[in-house]
Amino acid sequence: MSTFTQEQVLQALSNVEEPDLKKDLVTLNMIQNIHIDGNNISFSVILTTPACPLKAMIENACRNAIMYFVSKDAVVHIDMTSKVTTQKNTGVPGVKNIIAVASGKGGVGKSTVAVNLALGLARTGAKVGLIDADIYGPSIPIMFGLEGTRPMAREVDGKTRIEPIEKYGIKLLSIGFFTDPNQPVPWRGPMVSTAVKQLFNDADWGELDYLVVDLPPGTGDIHITVTQTFPVTGAVIVTTPQNVALADAKKGIGMFMMNAINVPILGVVENMSYFTPAELPDNKYYIFGQGGGSKLAESIKAPFLGEIPLVKSISESGDAGKPVVLQEGSIMAGAFIEMAQKVAQQVAICNANAINGAIVVNN
Ligand SMILES: Nc1ncnc2c1ncn2[C@@H]1O[C@H](COP(=O)(O)OP(=O)(O)OP(=O)(O)O)[C@@H](O)[C@H]1O
Helix, strand or coil, rough: CCCCHHHHHHHHHHHCCCCCCCCCCCCCCCEEEEEEECCCEEEEEEEEECCCCHHHHHHHHHHHHHHHCCCCCCCEEEEECCCCEEEECCCCCCECCCCEECCCCCCHHHHHHHHHHHHHHCCCCEEEEEECCCCCCCHHHHCCCCCCCCCEEEECCCCEEECCCEECCCEEEEHHHHCCCCCCCCHHHHHHHHHHHHHHHHCCCCCCEEEEEEEECCHHHHHHHHHCCCCCCEEEECCCCHHHHHHHHHHHHHHHHHHCCCCCCCEEEEEEECCCCCCCCCCCCCCCCCCHHHHHHHHHHCEEEEEEEEHHHHHHHHHCCCCCCHCCCCCCHHHHHHHHHHHHHHHHHHHHHHHHCEECCCC
């Protein structure tokens, strides 16, 4: 005979608040599979993303709530799991969230952030895709060591579908796979839009929690095409600390906030924030000035997603086709995974806010 009841367990867990969503776990329907056997109490906590940075804290709070409100003799087993939330049809079947990565200026590390974000999300267990829509300078083939690769096409239900390339646990497509790297891209207007839409519509993406899109720098046709064709969950803005980069980032943000576009800003990432020599990782030299990225985030009331240092290994690993986030245990991998967790957290918050606190969990 069980000593405790399911009601007691739910009652106890209704005292645990999801810190981001500001509601208790029971109201949010995040507690499932409760089993009670004598003193053993087990249940699952369904987080809104496997990249949840508050996972350990929530698990601890659940354990404490059971011990405090049910019994200090309870033996608690918690299965921390997740189902990524979504709020709207992204226009790409099977894709729950589209995350645009943008910058005002070129060369600030937008592609580096997009790639390490996608891989960082995948390392937490999410299903991730990456589109390189930087039609004027696609760099993702190089960053994945995939120059010269041509994706295959196959028939699915009578339609020809492009098969994304799978590498390092994510699916990816780059406009660079379809162009000659030695030829400038003379596409303009409608041709550009068609090519980019095909990367979304004509590919067999399967089920994805997050589709990360590396946009071209600045504000232009492709931004309009992507944001108006596919309901983008939110945009990550990449800047460097210099005033010129910050001023251009502000213009980029302005575009996403325009009524006709209306894409939420998930946050600002400051890249190349400070120089740090590999042999002296504690020494930080803010050679381009300090705090610009966080001030920009504050000025638009968006989260600041972190400072990424200027480190030789970031560019070396990108050039070598193995992005730095894959360097297990390195400081750089840690910085990018932390950034990916913050982005996933903001996606979950946006999704929850968009549907008035109710969470849509796609099965
Ligand atoms: N934090 C960093 N430390 C060292 N090198 C970096 C860092 N971030 C990016 N780089 C290097 O700077 C160069 C430009 O980066 P990246 O291609 O990511 O920029 P981008 O903003 O996408 O450029 P584009 O405007 O061409 O799209 C690359 O060689 C990259 O490896």
